[in-house]
Amino acid sequence: xxxxxxxxxxxxxxxxxxxxxxxxxxxxxxxxxxxxxxxxxxxxxxxxxxxxxxxxxxxxxxxxxxxxxxxxxxxxxxxxxxxxxxxxxxxxxxxxxxxxxxxxxxxxxxxxxxxxxxxxxxxxxxxxxxxxxxxxxxxxxxxxxxxxxxxxxxxxxxxxxxxxxxxxxxxxxxxxxxxxxxxxxxxxxxxxxxxxxxxxxxxxxxxxxxxxxx
Amino acid sequence: xxxxxxxxxxxxxxxxxxxxxxxxxxxxxxxxxxxxxxxxxxxxxxxxxxxxxxxxxxxxxxxxxxxxxxxxxxxxxxxxxxxxxxxxxxxxxxxxxxxxxxxxxxxxxxxxxxxxxxxxxxxxxxxxxxxxxxxxxxxxxxxxxxxxxxxxxxxxxxxxxxxxxxxxxxxxxxxxxxxxxxxxxxxxxxxxxxxxxxxxxxxxxxxxxxxxxxxxxxxxxxxxxxxxxxxxxxxxxxxxxxxxxxxxxxxxxxxxxxxxxxxxxxxxxxxxxxxxxxxxxxxxxxxxxxxxxxxxxxxxxxxxxxxxxxxxxxxxxxxxxxxxxxxxxxxxxxxxxxxxxxxxxxxxxxxxxxxxxxxxxxxxxxxxxxxxxxxxxxxxxxx
Ligand code: SF4
Ligand code: SF4
Numbered sequence: 001x002x003x004x005x006x007x008x009x010x011x012x013x014x015x016x017x018x019x020x021x022x023x024x025x026x027x028x029x030x031x032x033x034x035x036x037x038x039x040x041x042x043x044x045x046x047x048x049x050x051x052x053x054x055x056x057x058x059x060x061x062x063x064x065x066x067x068x069x070x071x072x073x074x075x076x077x078x079x080x081x082x083x084x085x086x087x088x089x090x091x092x093x094x095x096x097x098x099x100x101x102x103x104x105x106x107x108x109x110x111x112x113x114x115x116x117x118x119x120x121x122x123x124x125x126x127x128x129x130x131x132x133x134x135x136x137x138x139x140x141x142x143x144x145x146x147x148x149x150x151x152x153x154x155x156x157x158x159x160x161x162x163x164x165x166x167x168x169x170x171x172x173x174x175x176x177x178x179x180x181x182x183x184x185x186x187x188x189x190x191x192x193x194x195x196x197x198x199x200x201x202x203x204x205x206x207x208x209x210x211x212x213x214x
Numbered sequence: 215x216x217x218x219x220x221x222x223x224x225x226x227x228x229x230x231x232x233x234x235x236x237x238x239x240x241x242x243x244x245x246x247x248x249x250x251x252x253x254x255x256x257x258x259x260x261x262x263x264x265x266x267x268x269x270x271x272x273x274x275x276x277x278x279x280x281x282x283x284x285x286x287x288x289x290x291x292x293x294x295x296x297x298x299x300x301x302x303x304x305x306x307x308x309x310x311x312x313x314x315x316x317x318x319x320x321x322x323x324x325x326x327x328x329x330x331x332x333x334x335x336x337x338x339x340x341x342x343x344x345x346x347x348x349x350x351x352x353x354x355x356x357x358x359x360x361x362x363x364x365x366x367x368x369x370x371x372x373x374x375x376x377x378x379x380x381x382x383x384x385x386x387x388x389x390x391x392x393x394x395x396x397x398x399x400x401x402x403x404x405x406x407x408x409x410x411x412x413x414x415x416x417x418x419x420x421x422x423x424x425x426x427x428x429x430x431x432x433x434x435x436x437x438x439x440x441x442x443x444x445x446x447x448x449x450x451x452x453x454x455x456x457x458x459x460x461x462x463x464x465x466x467x468x469x470x471x472x473x474x475x476x477x478x479x480x481x482x483x484x485x486x487x488x489x490x491x492x493x494x495x496x497x498x499x500x501x502x503x504x505x506x507x508x509x510x511x512x513x514x515x516x517x518x519x520x521x522x523x524x525x526x527x528x529x530x531x532x533x534x535x536x537x538x539x540x541x542x543x544x545x546x547x548x549x550x551x552x553x554x555x556x557x558x559x560x561x562x563x564x565x566x567x568x569x570x571x572x573x574x575x576x577x578x579x580x581x582x583x584x585x586x587x588x589x590x591x592x593x594x595x596x597x
Contacts, residue, residue, distance in 0.1 A: 013416040020410045025348060034355050051366035053384060074521070076281030109284035109375045110383070115521055123369065 039128075047125040047166070055108045055123040058101050059169040060141040064160045065120040067096050067150035071112035079105040080112060087149065095147035103129065104137040118153065124166040129173055136176035139169070229257070236265045240343045240582045243592025247569070251578060259573035259581055261566045267596040274556030279305055279379060279523040282556070287373035289558060290594040293332035295325040296536035297543075297558070298377035303458065304532035304543040305379045308525055311516045316509035317381035318460045322502045324367065324376055325534075326495040327394075330401070331360040332537035333441075333488045333495075340485060340586040341412050344421055349412040356404055359397050366390060379523065381515030391503050398496050405493055413489060422485060423476035426572050426584040430479060436571065437564040440539025441491060442588055445471040445484030452535035464501050466494045481587040488589070524551045538562050538589055562594040 036042055042049065047056070072080045083098035113121055131137055142148050153160075234247040241247065244265040250257040270289055274282045286297035299321055306313060338353030361371045366387050368376035376383050412418055428438070433446035443450055451468040453461045469490035471483030525547035533542045539561020546555040565588040573581060 010416060010420070017415040017417060021348075021412065021415060024407060024411045034358070051369070051387070053367070053369035053387065054365065055369040070521075074280070076277045076284060107284055107373070108370065109373075110369065111280060111284065111375075114383075 047127065050125045052125075054125045054127075055110050056125050056127040057103055057123070057129060057169050057173070058106065058112070058139070059122055059124045059126075059166065060099060060101070060139075061120045061122075061162045061168065062096070062099070062141055062148040064118045064151045064162060065096065065099070065141075065148070066118060066153060067094060068117060070115040070117070071121050074111045074115050076109070076111065077105060077107065079103075084150070085147070094150050096142045096150060097144050097147040099141040101139045101141070102137065103139055104134050118151065118160040119162060120151075120160075122162075122165055124169050126166055126169050126173060131176060139172055234259070234581070236262075241585060241592075242339065242590055243595075245566075245585075245590070245592050245595065247581070249578070249581070254577050254579075256573045256576045256578060256581060258570060259576075260570050263563075263566060263595050265596065266592045268593070270597045271556050271558060274553050276552065278551050279525065279553065280521065282553070283378065284373065284375045287375055288593060289597055290536065290538065290541075290560065290562075290591055291372055292335055292591050293328050293537040294372065294374045295321075295328035295376065296534055296541050298374060299325055299459075300532050300534045300536075300541050300543045300558075301556075302377040302379050303534065304530050304545045305523070305525065306516075307532055308528055308530040308545060308547055309379075309519075309523070311380045311519060313381055313516055314509070314513045315460070316385070316506060316511070317514045317516075319502050319506040319509060320382045320386070320514060321377060322460050322464070323394075323499055323506070324364065324374070324382070326498045326502070327360050327364060328374075329495045329537045330492045331357045331364075333492050334360075336537070336589040337485060337488050340583075340589075341418070343582045343586040344418065346412055346415075346418065349408065352404075352408060352411065356401060359400075363390070363394055363397065366393075378515055378519075380519040383515075385512055385514050386506070394499065394503060398500060401496055402493065405489065405496075408489065413486065419475050419482060422482035422583060422587070423474075423480055425481045425580050426576060426587070427477045428479040428568060428572060432571075433479065433568070436568040438539065438561075438568060439564065440536065440561045441487045442484055442539060442561070442565055444468065445487045445587075446479035447471050447473075447483075452533055452540055456533065458532075458534065460502070460505075463505060464498045466497050469494065481583050484587040484589075522551050524549065525553070536561060538591060538594060539565070558597055560594045560597065562588075562590040562592075563597075565590050566595055 039046060050056075067082070067084050069082050069084075072078075072082045079102040081098055081100040081102075082096060084094050085097045087093040087095050108123070110123060113123055116122075129137060229250070229252050232249045232251060234249045235241040236244045236246040246262040246265065248260045248262055250259070268288070270285055273285050277285065283298065283301060286301045287294040289297040305311075334353040334357045338350035341349040364374060364376075365371045367390065368374050368384055370376075428442075428446050430446045430448045433443050433448060438446070439450075447470055449468055449470050452458070453466075454468055469487050471478050471487055473480070473483060474486060475482055527547055527549045529544070529546045531542060531544045533540055535541075540559065541561065542559035544555075544557040544559070545553055548554040569581075569584065569588075572584060576584065
């Protein structure tokens with residue numbers, strides 16, 4: 001049973017608790033706010049404020065891709081598709097006729113970046129990729145009409161010059177802007193859900209014939 | 215379960231069977247409780263799990279050993295470093311891979327930071343479930359800095375995929391050590407402030423003390439682990455009891471519930487255990503940041519871990535002390551490049567088991583406090 005002193009004491013403790021809590025809340029009036037208004041009140045574009053290791057959209061520099069398909073094999077959800085063909089004009093040269101990365105499916109885990117021998121495939125700091133048509137997020141780094149030849153690594157080469165990181169992917173994002181028509185050469189659209197077939201009229205029950213009327 | 219839902223309810227008293235969840239903000243994710251109440255008093259609350267089942271264990275059998283790592287992030291996305299570490303450890307055990315010292319320090323640093331972040335979310339949402347909104351914002355604010363630090367370390371804020379079989383993915387970035395130390399200095403002050411703000415608030419204490427008491431032996435019987443077990447006064451922490459990685463080198467205490475304002479094992483004990491654990495984690499990170507300087511830089515992953523890893527037939531178990539209790543990975547390999555079976559034991563799942571036993575006699579509002587104090591995360595329950 002609560003005595004009167006305890007009862008009064010809890011009033012007092014509650015008042016003290018209020019004072020402690022509210023004094024902290026008040027002190028925040030004089031502290032610097034933590035929130036940042038995204039996207040237009042930031043001092044720099046947000047992508048430039050991200051750390052260099054940020055795992056954003058993937059970018060492939062086709063000029064230094066050796067077509068080794070290591071990235072394709074490393075991806076656990078198979079969102080990279082690479083097809084290699086022989087150059088009909090020069091049988092010694094192989095061409096990458098398809099290099100698709102489905103950024104809508106990608107989980108930005110970074111496993112494909114690690115085995116790349118030349119650093120051709122890299123994460124960028126781009127992340128603002130909202131599009132009206134999700135198929136615009138399939139980035140096609142090669143296409144069957146303009147395939148790129150595979151890069152041959154020089155012996156002992158350690159450094160591979162690369163286009164500025166992010167410039168290529170930004171151009172793509174720009175091209176596939178919000179309402180742009182979907183990129184060409186996409187795999188066919190999934191078939192529309194089948195319309196439920198109208199049940200065919202049940203066959204009329206055979207009319208019993210009277211053999212005698214024949 | 216079927217019987218419970220279909221049971222006839224006597225209309226002469228106030229007995230009701232209600233669905234609490236699965237889309238209820240205070241069930242911490244997609245969990246359903248079938249609640250039998252008599253007015254405001256619970257007769258029974260039966261958790262009905264499975265709404266977030268994503269077959270992650272099955273996926274582990276179909277992706278390669280390296281490819282499963284990003285999926286383990288999704289087992290517990292509030293503290294994704296722990297499943298990362300557990301999975302990496304179980305494969306290393308099975309293959310006999312020796313992890314470099316520096317990688318072990320990096321693992322300890324990243325997981326302890328992650329523990330702080332996870333506990334901040336946990337105590338923040340707990341205060342919010344009780345009805346205090348401000349402390350949650352404060353918790354999330356501090357977690358933001360940890361997120362920024364981890365983002366600079368591994369490139370992601372939530373699904374880290376930082377650990378690798380045989381080590382970790384990245385070394386410390388430049389200037390990271392100083393930034394982390396500065397944050398920890400600030401964080402220790404924040405913990406004091408947070409105690410003043412809410413932990414020792416009289417209303418908050420009165421609301422949690424003596425609510426949903428789980429006695430120590432009962433907690434052991436039901437397989438509780440982590441802060442839930444220690445809140446009941448059982449001093450069991452895998453980092454001390456079965457040390458892994460570099461934990462034997464660190465000095466830290468294991469906070470246990472002492473019944474500060476009521477009986478041992480009430481909601482408040484579980485809460486205060488978490489707040490104290492954050493301070494211990496901060497100590498560990500400081501020590502690890504000092505000790506890591508003795509390990510050679512860049513030596514972060516074991517050499518010669520094949521990209522298409524084939525593991526000899528066998529089985530192994532790894533246990534790590536996650537933010538939500540013991541997280542164990544059990545792996546059976548059959549000699550191919552795919553696991554034969556991956557099994558995960560998570561703290562949240564076992565914590566669900568005790569709710570049915572504890573709930574009779576609680577008020578409906580106390581069920582919210584109980585769930586919050588057990589710190590369950592829905593994806594970890596179902597996997
Ligand atoms: S980041 Fe991960 S999911 Fe995305 S393409 Fe690379 S390996 Fe696949
Ligand atoms: S991007 Fe890199 S890993 Fe992928 S095919 Fe080209 S060179 Fe190989």
